[in-house]
Amino acid sequence: MASSASTLPWIWVIEALAGFKQVDASILIDLVKRTPEISDDLGKNAREKVSLRFLESFIAQRIGSTKGLSPAPDSKIEFDPSENCEDVVRNILHEITASNLRMDKAETLKWDVEAFIMHKTASLPQCALQQLKDAILEGIHPLLSSLKERSGLSISDQSRNRVPADDGDLNAVARGLDGSCSYDRTLATGGNLTSSPENLVGSLRGDLPNRDLLPSKRDRSDLDTENLAARSREDQNSMDNGCVSHLHNIKKLKHEAALTNQAVGGNKMSEDLCTRNGQQEGSDLAKLSEMGSLEEGRSTENDHDITSERPGLRNDAVDAELQNNHPESSCNNTTVPPDTFEDGTQQDLPVNEDKDDGNNIAEMGTSDITPPDEANQNICGDEARDKCGKSKLNTSNGALLDGSYPNNFPDETKDDMQQNRGHEMSSDSDGYQNEKSDVALKKRTFLSSQCTFSEDSLATVDCTELNLCMKCNKSGQLLVCSASSCPLVVHQSCLGSEPNFDDSGNFYCPFCAYSHAISTYLEVKKKASLARKDLATFIGLENGHQGNKFSKKILRPEQNQLDDNVNDNNRTKYNGNHVKDVSQYRENVEDKQQVEHSLSCGNDNLPCQEEGATVNDRTLRDLMEGNKEGEKIGPECLSAGTLIGHQIEAQAGCNLDDDNSFSRETESVRAIRRHPENVIQQEVLQPPITDSTQQGACPSNIDVEESSEEENDKRTSNYSIRHRRREKQYTYPAIPQLRRRKVPWTSVEEEILKEGVKRFSSVHDRKWKRILEFGSNVFQKGRTTIDLKDKWRNICRGSPKSK
DNA sequence: GTAGGGTTAACT
DNA sequence: AGTTAACCCTAC
Numbered sequence A: 001m002a003s004s005a006s007t008l009p010w011i012w013v014i015e016a017l018a019g020f021k022q023v024d025a026s027i028l029i030d031l032v033k034r035t036p037e038i039s040d041d042l043g044k045n046a047r048e049k050v051s052l053r054f055l056e057s058f059i060a061q062r063i064g065s066t067k068g069l070s071p072a073p074d075s076k077i078e079f080d081p082s083e084n085c086e087d088v089v090r091n092i093l094h095e096i097t098a099s100n101l102r103m104d105k106a107e108t109l110k111w112d113v114e115a116f117i118m119h120k121t122a123s124l125p126q127c128a129l130q131q132l133k134d135a136i137l138e139g140i141h142p143l144l145s146s147l148k149e150r151s152g153l154s155i156s157d158q159s160r161n162r163v164p165a166d167d168g169d170l171n172a173v174a175r176g177l178d179g180s181c182s183y184d185r186t187l188a189t190g191g192n193l194t195s196s197p198e199n200l201v202g203s204l205r206g207d208l209p210n211r212d213l214l215p216s217k218r219d220r221s222d223l224d225t226e227n228l229a230a231r232s233r234e235d236q237n238s239m240d241n242g243c244v245s246h247l248h249n250i251k252k253l254k255h256e257a258a259l260t261n262q263a264v265g266g267n268k269m270s271e272d273l274c275t276r277n278g279q280q281e282g283s284d285l286a287k288l289s290e291m292g293s294l295e296e297g298r299s300t301e302n303d304h305d306i307t308s309e310r311p312g313l314r315n316d317a318v319d320a321e322l323q324n325n326h327p328e329s330s331c332n333n334t335t336v337p338p339d340t341f342e343d344g345t346q347q348d349l350p351v352n353e354d355k356d357d358g359n360n361i362a363e364m365g366t367s368d369i370t371p372p373d374e375a376n377q378n379i380c381g382d383e384a385r386d387k388c389g390k391s392k393l394n395t396s397n398g399a400l401l402d403g404s405y406p407n408n409f410p411d412e413t414k415d416d417m418q419q420n421r422g423h424e425m426s427s428d429s430d431g432y433q434n435e436k437s438d439v440a441l442k443k444r445t446f447l448s449s450q451c452t453f454s455e456d457s458l459a460t461v462d463c464t465e466l467n468l469c470m471k472c473n474k475s476g477q478l479l480v481c482s483a484s485s486c487p488l489v490v491h492q493s494c495l496g497s498e499p500n501f502d503d504s505g506n507f508y509c510p511f512c513a514y515s516h517a518i519s520t521y522l523e524v525k526k527k528a529s530l531a532r533k534d535l536a537t538f539i540g541l542e543n544g545h546q547g548n549k550f551s552k553k554i555l556r557p558e559q560n561q562l563d564d565n566v567n568d569n570n571r572t573k574y575n576g577n578h579v580k581d582v583s584q585y586r587e588n589v590e591d592k593q594q595v596e597h598s599l600s601c602g603n604d605n606l607p608c609q610e611e612g613a614t615v616n617d618r619t620l621r622d623l624m625e626g627n628k629e630g631e632k633i634g635p636e637c638l639s640a641g642t643l644i645g646h647q648i649e650a651q652a653g654c655n656l657d658d659d660n661s662f663s664r665e666t667e668s669v670r671a672i673r674r675h676p677e678n679v680i681q682q683e684v685l686q687p688p689i690t691d692s693t694q695q696g697a698c699p700s701n702i703d704v705e706e707s708s709e710e711e712n713d714k715r716t717s718n719y720s721i722r723h724r725r726r727e728k729q730y731t732y733p734a735i736p737q738l739r740r741r742k743v744p745w746t747s748v749e750e751e752i753l754k755e756g757v758k759r760f761s762s763v764h765d766r767k768w769k770r771i772l773e774f775g776s777n778v779f780q781k782g783r784t785t786i787d788l789k790d791k792w793r794n795i796c797r798g799s800p801k802s803k
Numbered sequence B: 001g002t003a004g005g006g007t008t009a010a011c012t
Numbered sequence C: 001a002g003t004t005a006a007c008c009c010t011a012c
Helices: A002-018 A025-033 A041-065 A085-098 A113-123 A128-138 A142-150 A153-159 A170-178 A183-188 A197-207 A225-234 A242-277 A284-292 A303-308 A316-324 A361-367 A372-378 A382-394 A405-426 A429-433 A435-450 A452-456 A510-567 A569-573 A576-600 A612-624 A640-655 A659-674 A676-685 A702-707 A709-714 A747-759 A767-774 A785-798
Strands: A478-480 A489-491
Touching: A002 A025, A002 A041, A002 A128, A025 A041, A041 A085, A041 A113, A085 A113, A435 A510, A747 A767, A747 A785, A767 A785
Parallel strands: none
Antiparallel strands: A478 A489
């Protein structure tokens, strides 16, 4: 249903557009090709209409090119009126291609296509949009009443015949065109249907009611769609359609531009322009039309048309470009109509001027069933390829297609893919989110370009059915994509890489393989994301648990220390108020930290403070000890990122057991000690002490560290806040350490210590330092002179005699 | 750099 | 809860 819903509008539009002769058959075919879903029953009517248009083009072309020729009346081949237009088209193409494009146009006269067209024109059901519109206008269905007003159809009666000239009313344009370049008129004159820039633009410029057609503004009420509908009812083949008219507005602009171009630089200029712009003039349909003289003159619809309709554009260079152009471009169907007017005036037919085959426009017009090689060149567009695909199917030599279109779109697709590849490399994986749809699109484009018969539904011959490689269009041993609904078949050699087989040995085409890979990738990515989340949750819980534990310990000693300090001698320096202030400060800090901890340590996984208690303690101590500055809590906050970054660095140093990192850490902390302001700033950023150690305050920042370097040099003491070696090696995130990990003294260390003490007993200056150096190869990393001293003290306590 | 008191975590 | 080794802090 969803698919139908999305496809239906396209079908409707195509169906409706098919009713208007301004819309070139090639455009319709393009549209059909771009709406692969149209191939189901829903799009049957649309396909029929497009096919009918195609037949009309074919007839028109034939009339133009076979003037004067008359087949034997009794040799006329009639088509079964009950046959689908689609099938007729297929048959015709089959015949043409089976004859290897050598079929003379006169031969085509044997087909009584006109009768068939007439029959079909009369019998084909009204397009869905028209039916809808009629239903709205009739107002029978209550549900449609609301649409009546919204669609502007309520005023249809008054404006049915109105031709607003003020705002580029679409119908006005259509009406203007109606009388100037209609299919019927072309038929009547016996000319072909190709709308040359001249005649079309002439129509647009001169014959059209006004120049106000250019939509300077657009009044919805003037859409006048009812007018279109009315006309549409009157003549399904007339050109009254808002959409078409609108298209013609565009056409007009472009044609004028083209004309201007032409006037200034002539064909040559156009050609140059075309070549320069890499325009894929003479696109697929154009080539198709040349193949069978089927191309109804088509109004330019796009930029490509402007150049495509220039004579002399068809040359090898352009063709070469054509080969490499983007499918989208090619699909624009820059019609390269084998235009000849009845007077033989060369109009738009892009002919390879360089060719010496003598094919002039007239020849193209009359017998433009071109020689195989030329046809090969020319039939390179989408439709052409489609036809070629079919023709190839029917022609054993395959000369028609080989070397031309098979490489056309694949290259483009390939280029596209390469571009995307680059894009993917430069973008992060999220780029894959849209990649799948891109792949699907590319695949569609590829299939469309390679096996367009099945896509455009003009013929349902499928490469799969034909056992032709979709890459090279040749038969042979083919790999068939195992993905459901993937019709891709290809030679292994055409893959350009190793084929993708799944575990079961099923082959998957590059599109499906890539698509699947993306799916897998995204799936795994999602899993990883979830796992990471779980880990974060787990760690958060763990840290939270420990944090509580830590927090008690952090707070208690601090309080103790604070009390101690309050009871300290220094206290005499300060009055009670001061002490009280400090207490308040601590509370304030804690409160503030409660609020700000998330700010300061946004990443809960990162230890923001090791030594949190110490730092706090020191901070408080600094405060108590008279650092009045400390009372001024600086508003500036250290960058959390900096702090965290430093913390990581410190942690890394710890893991590496790097003394340098220890000392750096030491320096930092020391610096904080010596710079109360910084400490305060730090404090502000510190997470609440009572919260969790995982949110411990970051002990340092780079600035502080740098500013204290000199001082650190002086203070060589290694009393330091080092990272303890842990029994367990925690990985990320690290659990903040408040103290060094205890490093038990080994007996060897003790021995070397004793030895050192003995040896340097007489030395008073730097004794412990010398001992440390003496036993440096034995003492564990991280041992400091203080440690040695303490240890010796312990030894002495334990066994005073040994001292 | 050292001394010495204090603190802490592990252990009993 | 007590003990203890290691660590911390401060004064000098």
